Amino acid sequence: xxxxxxxxxxxxxxxxxxxxxxxxxxxxxxxxxxxxxxxxxxxxxxxxxxxxxxxxxxxxxxxxxxxxxxxxxxxxxxxxxxxxxxxxxxxxxxxxxxxxxxxxxxxxxxxxxxxxxxxxxxxxxxxxxxxxxxxxxxxxxxxxxxxxxxxxxxxxxxxxxxxxxxxxxxxxxxxxxxxxxxxxxxxxxxxxxxxxxxxxxxxxxxxxxxxxxxxxxxxxxxxxxxxxxxxxxxxxxxxxxxxxxxxxxxxxxxxxxxxxxxxxxxxxxxxxxxxxxxxxxxxxxxxxxxxxxxxxxxxxxxxxxxxxxxxxxxxxxxxxxxxxxxxxxxxxxxxxxxxxxxxxxxx
Numbered sequence: 001x002x003x004x005x006x007x008x009x010x011x012x013x014x015x016x017x018x019x020x021x022x023x024x025x026x027x028x029x030x031x032x033x034x035x036x037x038x039x040x041x042x043x044x045x046x047x048x049x050x051x052x053x054x055x056x057x058x059x060x061x062x063x064x065x066x067x068x069x070x071x072x073x074x075x076x077x078x079x080x081x082x083x084x085x086x087x088x089x090x091x092x093x094x095x096x097x098x099x100x101x102x103x104x105x106x107x108x109x110x111x112x113x114x115x116x117x118x119x120x121x122x123x124x125x126x127x128x129x130x131x132x133x134x135x136x137x138x139x140x141x142x143x144x145x146x147x148x149x150x151x152x153x154x155x156x157x158x159x160x161x162x163x164x165x166x167x168x169x170x171x172x173x174x175x176x177x178x179x180x181x182x183x184x185x186x187x188x189x190x191x192x193x194x195x196x197x198x199x200x201x202x203x204x205x206x207x208x209x210x211x212x213x214x215x216x217x218x219x220x221x222x223x224x225x226x227x228x229x230x231x232x233x234x235x236x237x238x239x240x241x242x243x244x245x246x247x248x249x250x251x252x253x254x255x256x257x258x259x260x261x262x263x264x265x266x267x268x269x270x271x272x273x274x275x276x277x278x279x280x281x282x283x284x285x286x287x288x289x290x291x292x293x294x295x296x297x298x299x300x301x302x303x304x305x306x307x308x309x310x311x312x313x314x315x316x317x318x319x320x321x322x323x324x325x326x327x328x329x330x331x332x333x334x335x336x337x338x339x340x341x342x343x344x345x346x347x
Contacts, residue, residue, distance in 0.1 A: 002046040002157045005074045006035045007084040007100050009093045013053035021092075023055035025069040027077075034086070034142055041150035046157060050077040056092035059099075060251055061244060066096075067103045079110055081157060086115035086145045087122060089137035091322060094122025095251060101130045111156050115145050121319035123171055125249050132171045211320070217341075222304075226340040229307035230258075231330060233315030234281065234288045234347040235273030245313060247274030253313035253326050255333070258306070263292035275316035276347040288345055307339050315346060 010020040012033040031039040031048040039048050052073045059066045074082065082104045084097035094116045101112040115133035116123050123132050133152065135145040148169040181188065188205070195202040220226045237245050243254040264285035271278040271288065281288045289310055297303040311330045315323065334342065 001044070002080040003049045003078060004042070004046050004081045004083060004153065005077050005079040006031065006038065006048050006051045007070070007074075007082065007097060008033055008035070008051060008053050009059075009087075009090075009096065010053060010055040013051065015053070015055070021055045021057035023053070024058055025052065025054040025066055025073060027052050027073045034139075034146060037143065038083070038146045038150055041146055042154065045154060046081070049079070050074075052077075054096065056090070056096065059096040060092050063099060067099055070100055071103055071107055074104060075108060079108070081153060082108075082110055082112045083149060083153060084112070084114040086133070086135050086139075086142065086149070087117075087120055088135050088139055088141070088145070089117040089120055091121045091325070092251070094120035095125060095249075096122070098122040098126035098130065102126055105130065113149060113152055113156070115149050118171055119321050121251070121322040124319040124321075125317075127171045128173055131173070134169055134171050212324075220341045224301055225304040227305040227307060227338060228294070228303060228341050228343060229334050229337075229339045230289050230291070230294070230310040230345070231342050232288055232310065232312050232345045234276075234312070234345060235271045235278075235314035235316075236264075236269055236281065236285055236288050236310075236312045237272055239268060239270050241270075241272050245272055247272050247314055248316040248318075250314040250316070250318045250326075251322060253311055253330060255309050255311050257309055258291060259308045261291060262295050264289055271347070273314045273316055273347050275314075278347075281347075288347070290343075290345070294343075304340075307334070307337060309337075 010023045011017055013028065014033055015023050028051040030051070032051045035048050035051050050073070052070050054066050054070060082101060084101050085093070087094035087097045097114040097116065101114050104110060105112045113131050113133065114126070115135050117135050117137050119137065126132065131152065133145060133149050135141055183191070192202050192204065235245060235247065237243065237254055238256060243252070245252070245254055266283055266285060269285040271281045286292045294303060294306050298306055313326055
């Protein structure tokens with residue numbers, strides 16, 4: 001009988017909701033929560049021998065240490081397979097499932113599978129490396145998600161090939177595989193065009209990402225009486241990175257005070273961005289957050305006021321949904337503080 005380890009967050013482990021999101025990694029014997037339904041769908045050919053878990057907040061704030069501990073707990077169960085989730089639309093849970101699957105595949109050498117919504121930032125971060133079962137946004141679709149997952153787990157354990165595309169209910173992997181088609185590319189293209197013109201169902205072979213169109217905000221007419229804030233995706237943080245801003249695939253941002261500063265100094269600030277050569281910024285942080293120039297503009301009267309806090313994250317591989325969520329949170333804070341406009345700098 002094949003041995004399966006199931007990874008879940010604090011909620012599905014039965015520890016509670018947000019009040020338990022700081023729970024450290026742990027293990028429960030056998031199946032628990034959604035794992036009980038998964039076990040019934042797997043039948044007698046595979047058994048969930050352990051459920052490993054971690055609180056969403058604890059994992060996102062201590063990813064490296066939490067992953068290492070979870071790998072220890074998994075290894076002790078001697079698994080043949082890891083299933084993580086389903087995470088549905090929960091971003092923190094999805095990112096944790098993605099990281100745990102990636103680590104288990106690399107370090108334990110076992111096949112892995114996770115399940116989440118296409119909108120989950122965890123899906124974009126790992127779907128090229130790990131098969132991801134497509135789910136809806138909420139746990140109301142638990143049975144359907146686990147039915148698809150159980151079928152794929154059994155298929156993988158039996159040594160059968162898992163289809164790279166959507167045939168098995170997986171999210172697209174972003175790769176290309178050679179297959180035989182019953183029609184030539186020209187015939188398939190004409191069929192797609194005719195179906196589109198007729199308003200019938202059609203599915204392109206190369207889906208394009210859906211990028212939201214954002215209208216430009218109205219300009220500030222009187223800068224001399226405006227309050228402006230500084231925001232950056234260049235990863236500028238106090239030295240030592242106290243908030244643990246990630247150098248890539250960032251999940252959160254930091255807010256740092258400017259109250260008594262006329263300029264930023266290299267001994268106090270650094271960039272943790274992993275996508276550009278940071279030497280120039282680390283030599284003079286004002287190249288990324290132009291505090292010195294804006295202080296001068298306020299003194300001259302060409303700018304009304306500078307918000308006494310700047311916001312920072314890294315825009316390096318961050319999924320669009322995650323970035324949009326951070327933007328909404330920052331915008332809400334700036335609106336509450338009476339800010340009229342933002343200077344957004346990038347690497």
